[in-house]
Amino acid sequence: MKKxxxxxxxxxxxTNILSLKLHGFLMAQVDSDYSKKLHHNETNPYSSxxxxxxxxxxxxxxxxxxxxxxxCYSWLLALKTIPLDGLTSPILIKNIDVEELTQESLLETFxxxxxxxxxxxxxxxxxxxxxxxxxxxxxxxxxxFQSLMQKYSRLIDNSDFDExxxxxxxxxxxxxxxxxKTHYYQVHSSKxxxxxxxxxxxVVGASTxxxxxxxxLTFAEYSGIGIKTSLGMGGVRFEQR
Amino acid sequence: MKKxxxxxxxxxxxTNILSLKLHGFLMAQVDSDYSKKLHHNETNPYSSxxxxxxxxxxxxxxxxxxxxxxxCYSWLLALKTIPLDGLTSPILIKNIDVEELTQESLLETFxxxxxxxxxxxxxxxxxxxxxxxxxxxxxxxxxxFQSLMQKYSRLIDNSDFDExxxxxxxxxxxxxxxxxKTHYYQVHSSKxxxxxxxxxxxVVGASTxxxxxxxxLTFAEYSGIGIKTSLGMGGVRFEQR
Numbered sequence: 001m002k003k004x005x006x007x008x009x010x011x012x013x014x015t016n017i018l019s020l021k022l023h024g025f026l027m028a029q030v031d032s033d034y035s036k037k038l039h040h041n042e043t044n045p046y047s048s049x050x051x052x053x054x055x056x057x058x059x060x061x062x063x064x065x066x067x068x069x070x071x072c073y074s075w076l077l078a079l080k081t082i083p084l085d086g087l088t089s090p091i092l093i094k095n096i097d098v099e100e101l102t103q104e105s106l107l108e109t110f111x112x113x114x115x116x117x118x119x120x121x122x123x124x125x126x127x128x129x130x131x132x133x134x135x136x137x138x139x140x141x142x143x144x145f146q147s148l149m150q151k152y153s154r155l156i157d158n159s160d161f162d163e164x165x166x167x168x169x170x171x172x173x174x175x176x177x178x179x180x181k182t183h184y185y186q187v188h189s190s191k192x193x194x195x196x197x198x199x200x201x202x203v204v205g206a207s208t209x210x211x212x213x214x215x216x217l218t219f220a221e222y223s224g225i226g227i228k229t230s231l232g233m234g235g236v237r238f239e240q241r
Numbered sequence: 242m243k244k245x246x247x248x249x250x251x252x253x254x255x256t257n258i259l260s261l262k263l264h265g266f267l268m269a270q271v272d273s274d275y276s277k278k279l280h281h282n283e284t285n286p287y288s289s290x291x292x293x294x295x296x297x298x299x300x301x302x303x304x305x306x307x308x309x310x311x312x313c314y315s316w317l318l319a320l321k322t323i324p325l326d327g328l329t330s331p332i333l334i335k336n337i338d339v340e341e342l343t344q345e346s347l348l349e350t351f352x353x354x355x356x357x358x359x360x361x362x363x364x365x366x367x368x369x370x371x372x373x374x375x376x377x378x379x380x381x382x383x384x385x386f387q388s389l390m391q392k393y394s395r396l397i398d399n400s401d402f403d404e405x406x407x408x409x410x411x412x413x414x415x416x417x418x419x420x421x422k423t424h425y426y427q428v429h430s431s432k433x434x435x436x437x438x439x440x441x442x443x444v445v446g447a448s449t450x451x452x453x454x455x456x457x458l459t460f461a462e463y464s465g466i467g468i469k470t471s472l473g474m475g476g477v478r479f480e481q482r
Contacts, residue, residue, distance in 0.1 A: 137416070138379050175378070176434070179422040193417070 001222045002069055004076050005097040006059040011087065015050040015057060015125075016186050019232025021084045022059055023048050030071050043154045046072065047224040049125045049235035056094070060235060062222045064155045101222055103156060110215040116240075117210065118176065119201045119217055125235040126185040126194035127226045135193045137182055141170045141201065144225060147234075148216045151223040172205030173213065187231055194233060242463045243310055245317050246338040247300040252328065256291040256298060256366075257427050260473025262325045263300055264289050267313070275312050284395045287313065288465040290366045290476035297335070301476060303463045305396045342463055344397060351456040357481075358451065359417065360442045360458055366476040367426040367435035368467045376434045378423055382411045382442065385466060388475075389457045392464040413446030414454065428472055435474060 011018055026048060027035050038044060045065040051058040061076060063069045077098070081090040121144070129136040129143040136143055146166055153161040180197035203210045217238040224234035252259055267289060268276050279285060286306040292299040302317060304310045318339070322331040362385070370377040370384040377384055387407055394402040421438035444451045458479040465475035 137419075138381075140379075177423045178378075178436075181420040182418045195419075 001062065001064050001101045001103075002073060003060065003062045003099040003101070003222060004073075005099070006061070006076075006079065006093050007095040007097070008057050008059060008082075008091050008093055010056055011091065013087070015052050016232065018057065018059075019048065019050045019125075020187070021086070022050065022082070023231050025082060025084060026061070026072070029075060034067075034071050043151055044230045045155055047222070047229040047235070049224070049229070049232040051124055051235065062224075064151075064222060101218065106156075106215050106219060109218055110211050112211055113207055114210045114214055115207075116214070117203055119203070119213060120177075120239040121199050121201070121217065121220070121225070122237040122239055123180075123196050123198070123225070123234075124237055125232055126183040126192070126196050127234045127236070128185070128192055128194035128228075129226045137193045137195050139175070139178075139180070139195065139199055141173050141175060142166065144199075144201075145169055145213075145216060147225050148220055148223065152216065152219055155223070156219075168205075169209065169213070172209045173201050173203040176200050176202035185228075185233055187228060192228065192233070198239075242303065242305050242342045242344075243314060244301065244303045244340040244342070244463060245314075246340070247302070247317075247320065247334050248336040248338070249298050249300060249323070249332050249334055251297055252332065254328070256293050257473065259298065259300075259325075260289065260291045260366075261428070262327070263291065263323070264472050266323060266325060267302070270316060271312050275308075284392055285471045286396055288463070288470040288476070290465070290470070290473040292365055292476065303465075305392075305463060342459065347397075347456050347460060350459055351452050353452055354448055355451045355455055356448075357455065358444055360444070360454060361418075361480040362440050362442070362458065362461070362466070363478040363480055364421075364437050364440070364466070364475075365478055366473055367424040367433070367437050368475045368477070369426070369433055369435035369469075370467045378434045378436050380416070380419075380421070380436065380440055382414055382416060383407065385440075385442075386410055386454075386457060388466050389461055389464065393457065393460055396464070397460075410446075410450065410454070413450045414442050414444040417441050417443035426469075426474055428469060433469065433474070439480075 045068040047062045049060050051060060063072055077096060079093055081092055083090040129147065149166055150161050153159045177200035178198060180195045180199070183194050183196045184191040185194045201213070203213055220236050221238050223229065225236050226234040228234065286309040288303045290301050292301060304313055318337060320334055322333055324331040370388065390407055391402050394400045418441035419439065421436045421440065424435050424437045425432040426435045442454070444454055461477050462479055464470065466477050467475040469475065
């Protein structure tokens with residue numbers, strides 16, 4: 001898995017609209033067969049969001065599968081400017097950082113003993129879940145880990161998602177602390193109800209469970225959490241203590 | 242129903258500890274038969290909490306039944322100072338405001354047509370619910386209105402709490418906006434997980450449902466919401482637009 005951070009100046013449009021435009025740009029660059037294939041995917045093998053920092057924006061693109069890396073990595077890394085419809089001039093890329101996460105290092109995290117009991121997720125961009133046709137604007141242990149386990153099983157180890165393990169995990173952990181507010185995220189003509197902020201999860205179970213949660217949250221920094229992670233939603237940072 | 246607001250200077254102890262001490266003071270003033278009776282009540286006919294303001298504290302005491310008013314109102318109104326264990330000097334009362342809410346005016350609110358669709362609750366002091374032995378730190382329509390309907394039916398109209406009406410109300414409304422954070426509230430030797438902040442409820446149903454919700458939230462300013470409303474928790478303001 002690769003994460004590219006493209007540092008760009010602040011723009012005349014907000015991070016929400018910019019995220020949508022950058023996703024359009026991304027899709028326009030890949031060959032049409034691959035973009036059609038992506039369109040039919042249940043879970044996208046990439047995520048894209050824009051982070052607002054003190055002195056600029058960061059466009060974060062993650063590529064989760066070998067195929068996504070082979071289709072997008074080189075040309076993204078070679079980008080100097082990004083021409084976008086509706087902007088007066090192309091966006092100048094100041095710098096690009098690359099981070100990597102291998103499946104092996106994730107499995108090592110899983111096999112390592114960990115004494116940590118509390119894990120904090122910082123929801124950097126608006127995050128939401130969908131259940132039975134409704135948007136869910138309060139996070140829960142079940143929605144967070146169901147999203148991560150589904151993304152992991154579909155994209156990384158091609159296994160079936162283990163419902164029993166999720167139920168066990170929910171019983172062994174709970175949200176112990178949060179600081180959250182709602183945020184309506186614009187996607188084309190609709191506004192998706194979502195939340196932003198911090199959640200701390202306390203794990204009471206065995207050490208194996210803690211390591212598994214740590215592994216999933218490390219993965220979360222690449223996969224994002226919840227819905228529409230390719231359109232700028234669900235970008236998270238896992239705050240290790 | 243009566244609400245007394247006792248304006249006092251800031252103290253050397255925080256509002257949490259002060260709330261517990263003021264509750265102790267309140268119980269010590271009423272005759273022991275009544276205080277024993279209160280102790281066995283499922284729902285207290287009063288609430289007490291301390292609000293932090295720019296230039297001082299406000300001790301808010303509400304009296305919900307005729308009996309509570311007859312036992313507490315006069316001597317509370319006549320208070321000049323409050324001697325509390327552990328404080329170097331008695332608390333000087335600067336001013337006392339009295340507000341009143343009658344059952345008639347609540348019923349008028351219920352009978353009035355209302356076009357409002359959104360109602361905001363400001364949780365002024367840490368609020369929590371208990372369900373199946375667990376503390377609930379995320380509010381939900383069900384927990385908020387179940388608490389209010391139970392308090393109302395037990396204290397005001399001595400009716401049975403209408404579970405079907407609650408289910409109907411939950412279907413007709415949802416939390417559309419929030420800004421909340423957890424807060425652990427000290428009660429004797431334990432810390433009760435709770436939340437503080439703002440919640441906006443959107444009502445999609447008939448006008449009657451809106452009026453009923455408006456009535457319950459007007460009542461909430463006297464009853465408080467959730468658990469331990471006599472010990473400083475669940476103090477709320479209903480923000481009418």
